[in-house]
Amino acid sequence: MSDQVEWRVRDHLRPHRRRLAAVLVLTIVSSALMLAQPMLLSRLVGTLTDAGAAVLPPAALLVAAALGGALLGAWRTYLLQSTGEEFILGLRKALYRRLLRLRAAEYDERSSGDLLSRLGTDTTVLRSALTSGMFSLVSAGLTIAGAVVLMAYISPVLFGAAMASLLIGAAVVFSMGGAVRRASTQAQTNVGLMTVAMERALSAVRTIRACEGTEREVAELDSAATRARDSGVRIAALQAMASPAIATSAQIGLMLVLVLGGYRVAAGHLELGDLAAFMMYMFMLITPVVQAASGYTQVQAGLAALDRVREILKLPEEAADEPGTGGGPIAPATPAAPLIEFASVTLTYPNGVTALRDVDLAIAAGSRVAIVGLSGSGKSTVLSLIERFYTADSGTVRFRGHDVAELPRSSIRSQIAYVEQDAPLIAGTIARNLRLGRPDAAAERMAAALRGAGLDEFAESGGEVGGRSVGDGGALLSGGQRQRLTWARALLMERPLLVLDEPTASVDARTEGLLQDALDNVPSGTTTIVVAHRLATVMGADRIIVMDQGRVVDSGTHEELLDRNDLYRELASRQMLAADAVRG
Ligand SMILES: Nc1ncnc2c1ncn2[C@@H]1O[C@H](COP(=O)(O)OP(=O)(O)O)[C@@H](O)[C@H]1O
Ligand SMILES: [Mg+2]
Incomplete structure (x- = not known):
C-alpha cells in the first residue's frame, strides 16, 4: 500500500x-x-x-x-x-x-x-x-x-595573524555547542510538557474547578514553564559568555592586522x-x-x-493489514450465514487486559439483540471487534459468513451505524453532527430524525434544520440531548446494522421510551445490537446475550434468562427494575 x-x-x-x-x-x-x-x-x-x-x-x-x-x-x-x-x-x-x-490502539495511550x-x-x-x-x-x-x-x-602573513586570534574565539564557542544543544532540547521538551498539561486541564476544566483543582493544575503548568525558562536562561548564559569571547578575539585580531598591516604598508610590502x-x-x-x-x-x-x-x-495506518479487495456490499457467504458470528474469540488489549475469552456468539440478520453484563465484562469490546477497531488475538469474527480479516474495513463499516459509548459530538451545528454519517442528508430527513429522537426543539432554528451550534464537544446541550443527537445521527444513516452502546446512559425513563419507538420503527430487515442496562430496552429484544468477565455466559429471551440465569436475574432486579420503576 x-x-x-x-x-x-x-x-x-x-x-x-x-x-x-x-x-x-x-x-x-x-x-x-x-x-x-x-x-x-x-x-x-x-x-x-x-x-x-x-x-x-x-x-x-x-x-x-x-x-x-x-x-x-x-x-x-x-x-x-x-x-x-x-x-x-x-x-x-x-x-x-x-x-x-x-490503529485504534495508538490513540489509547x-x-x-x-x-x-x-x-x-x-x-x-x-x-x-x-x-x-x-x-x-x-x-x-x-x-x-x-x-x-x-x-x-x-596577505598570508596578515591572514595567519587574523586566524590565530579568531580560532581561539571559535574554539570557545564550539566547546559550548553541546551544552547549548542540550539546553535547547530541554527547552523544547518543557514547552511540549506545558502544552500537554494545558490540553489536559482544558479538556476537563469544569471537573477540575469543581474539585478545586485549578491551583494544582496551575502549579503543574508553572513547573513546566519554569523549567522552560531555566533552559532558556542557561542558553542565554552560554551565549553571553560566548559573545565576549568572540568580541575579544575579534578585537585582538583586528588590532594585530592593523598594526602588522600598517607596518607592512609603510615598509612597502x-x-x-x-x-x-x-x-x-x-x-x-x-x-x-x-x-x-x-x-x-x-x-x-x-x-x-x-x-x-x-x-x-x-x-502503521489502520488499513496496513487490509486485504487488497475493494469495498462495496458484502454478499452472504452461505444463505444461512448469520450477520455476525464470533467463534472462540479472545482479545487482549495492548496494556495486557484480556477483555474477551473464548467468546462464541451468532446474531441473525434482521434480529434485535441486547447485550447485558456488569461494567467491564467486555460488551463494548465485542462492538469494537465488529467495527474492527481491534483484531482478535485468536478465534474468528465473521460478517455474513466471511472472516472480517478478509474484508476491507470500509465495506464492513459502510454496513453499520455505530454509536460508541459516550459518543462525542463534534463542534459545529446540529446539522453538521447529523451529516457526519450521511453527508448528503436532505433537510426533511434530518428534521424527521431529530423528531424521532425527541429533539423537536432543534429541528428548526432560524428556518434552517439543525442550525444551532452544539458548542465544544456538545457543551451547549444537556447530557440527554447529546445522547439523543447521537441516536438521531445513527438512525439517519439507515444502515442494515444498527449498533448502540449504552444509548440510554444519561436519558430519563420517559425519553428511553422514545428509543423503544425509534427501534420499533427502523426499516424491516435492520439488525440492531444494543448494549443496554435498562429493562425496557432489553425486554424488547429477540435475544439477550449475557456477558461476564469477558465471556458469554448465556443467551436467550428475557423469560428464559429470568428462569435460569442468576446473573441475569440479579442484573434485572438490581439495575434494570430500579430504572424501570422510575419509568412508572
Ligand atoms: N482501549 C482499551 N485498552 C485497554 N483496556 C481496555 C480498553 N477498553 C476497555 N478495556 C478493558 O477491557 C475490559 C472490558 O472493557 P469493556 O469492553 O469496555 O467493558 P464493558 O463495555 O462491558 O463495560 C475492561 O477491563 C476494561 O478496563
Ligand atoms: Mg462499555
Whole structure:
C-alpha cells in the first residue's frame, strides 16, 4: 500500500530539486558578488592614488556588484522560503492524514496535546530549520570559505595573524555547542510538557474547578514553564559568555592586522588598497560567523523536530493489514450465514487486559439483540471487534459468513451505524453532527430524525434544520440531548446494522421510551445490537446475550434468562427494575 512506504526527507525534497539547485546557484553567485566587492574597492583605492587611472570603471563595477548581489540574494531568499513552504505543506498533509488513520490502539495511550504539538510546533520548527537554518549554514559557509581564501591570497602573513586570534574565539564557542544543544532540547521538551498539561486541564476544566483543582493544575503548568525558562536562561548564559569571547578575539585580531598591516604598508610590502580589502573581508566574516552559529542551532532543533514527526509517520495506518479487495456490499457467504458470528474469540488489549475469552456468539440478520453484563465484562469490546477497531488475538469474527480479516474495513463499516459509548459530538451545528454519517442528508430527513429522537426543539432554528451550534464537544446541550443527537445521527444513516452502546446512559425513563419507538420503527430487515442496562430496552429484544468477565455466559429471551440465569436475574432486579420503576 503506497501510504505505508516509509516517509523520507530525501524523497520529499526530490520534487523540489530544481528549485533547490537554483537556490544554490543564486547563493553562489550572490556570495561571489559580495566577495568581489572588497577586491573592486581595492582597485578603486588604487586608482585614487594613481593619477593616470580612470576612476569610473571600478566604481561602476562596484555599484553593479553590490546591487546585483542584493537583488539575486532577494530572489534566492524568496525561492528558498517558498520551497520550504511547499515541503512543509507536503509534510503536514502526510502527518495529519496519518494522525487520523492510526490503529485504534495508538490513540489509547497517546495524549492528543502531544500529537497536536507535532503537527503545529514541530513542523514550524522544522520549516525554519530547512529555510533559514540550512540557508544560513550554506550561504555563511560559502562566504566564510571565499573570504578566507581571498584573505590568504591578499596577505598570508596578515591572514595567519587574523586566524590565530579568531580560532581561539571559535574554539570557545564550539566547546559550548553541546551544552547549548542540550539546553535547547530541554527547552523544547518543557514547552511540549506545558502544552500537554494545558490540553489536559482544558479538556476537563469544569471537573477540575469543581474539585478545586485549578491551583494544582496551575502549579503543574508553572513547573513546566519554569523549567522552560531555566533552559532558556542557561542558553542565554552560554551565549553571553560566548559573545565576549568572540568580541575579544575579534578585537585582538583586528588590532594585530592593523598594526602588522600598517607596518607592512609603510615598509612597502603591501598596497594600501590591499590592506583596506583585507580589513573589509575581516568585517565581512563577522555576520556569516554569527549566522552560521545560529543556523547550526536551528538545524539541530529542526532535526529534533523531524524525529518527533517521523515517529508518527512510522506508525502503521489502520488499513496496513487490509486485504487488497475493494469495498462495496458484502454478499452472504452461505444463505444461512448469520450477520455476525464470533467463534472462540479472545482479545487482549495492548496494556495486557484480556477483555474477551473464548467468546462464541451468532446474531441473525434482521434480529434485535441486547447485550447485558456488569461494567467491564467486555460488551463494548465485542462492538469494537465488529467495527474492527481491534483484531482478535485468536478465534474468528465473521460478517455474513466471511472472516472480517478478509474484508476491507470500509465495506464492513459502510454496513453499520455505530454509536460508541459516550459518543462525542463534534463542534459545529446540529446539522453538521447529523451529516457526519450521511453527508448528503436532505433537510426533511434530518428534521424527521431529530423528531424521532425527541429533539423537536432543534429541528428548526432560524428556518434552517439543525442550525444551532452544539458548542465544544456538545457543551451547549444537556447530557440527554447529546445522547439523543447521537441516536438521531445513527438512525439517519439507515444502515442494515444498527449498533448502540449504552444509548440510554444519561436519558430519563420517559425519553428511553422514545428509543423503544425509534427501534420499533427502523426499516424491516435492520439488525440492531444494543448494549443496554435498562429493562425496557432489553425486554424488547429477540435475544439477550449475557456477558461476564469477558465471556458469554448465556443467551436467550428475557423469560428464559429470568428462569435460569442468576446473573441475569440479579442484573434485572438490581439495575434494570430500579430504572424501570422510575419509568412508572
Ligand atoms: N482501549 C482499551 N485498552 C485497554 N483496556 C481496555 C480498553 N477498553 C476497555 N478495556 C478493558 O477491557 C475490559 C472490558 O472493557 P469493556 O469492553 O469496555 O467493558 P464493558 O463495555 O462491558 O463495560 C475492561 O477491563 C476494561 O478496563
Ligand atoms: Mg462499555
